[in-house]
Amino acid sequence: MTLGDIQKLLDAEVIAGSENLGREISHAFAADLLSDVLAIARRGADGALLITGNMTPQVIYTADVVDLGAILFVRGKRPTEPMIELANQIQIPLLMTSYIMFETCGRLYHQGLKGCVEKAGDGAD
Amino acid sequence: MEQTEERYPFHNTFRIEGGNFTHAGSVSSQVKRILKEERxxxxxxxxxxxxTFEAEMNVICYAHWGILTLLVFSDFIKVAIDDEGPGIHDVDQAMTEGFSTASDKIRxxxxxxxxxLSNIKKVTDEMVLTSVVNQGTHLEFMVKVFS
Incomplete structure (x- = not known):
């Protein structure tokens, strides 16, 4: 599905990167701990959607270094101006939805969006 | 091919300020850009x-300041981080997954x-960590270009 499909599905507001709504998103994962984001991205999360409630500039930097496709903030949390500025600068789309994280994930999964990884490995991952 | 040989190695250094959370991640972002440009x-x-991101955060979270050096060779990339700070009492313990001395602010x-640290070890080909308590910590890691 495209970022635009995700926006409609979740009645989301596009905070940054509205020119990228045609971007294809095939995988996603949800995390608030950036250590978890980095650990998941180690196995490859290029172009993935990050669903998060983490409202720090570090989430944008993290998305940048692991080449995520977009960030979706849940539970109606609005990114701060510095975060939006940073996202525009490094060109990562930001969306926000009022749905809670569980609902957000459920609705996207139901529509066919898959997780980047299904489960953690045996420590070698 | 001759051009490639002349091009490498090169290095860049970055200063990281401990406690400066506002720009935490910016050095890693720059490192990524340099490597992207090198294709x-x-x-x-x-x-x-x-x-690099994990290492940068460690300096910001725990040290007074540090220098990160990116060394780019044609067949491997090495990053070395030297910081001045409290150091690590027990390096083996620090490498254990789940062990943390992080403050609430960091969390x-x-x-x-x-x-x-365990994430760094898993994602790189070689990693070395040494530390002197009340002086600082040296971390270096290497990723092979062709593995």
Missing amino acids: FPNSVIRRVSIA ELGFGAGMG
């Missing part, structure tokens, strides 16, 4: 970037889960 494979860039940012 290294995405998987290599990703591995170096992840390890609020979404870090401090005790996964950083």
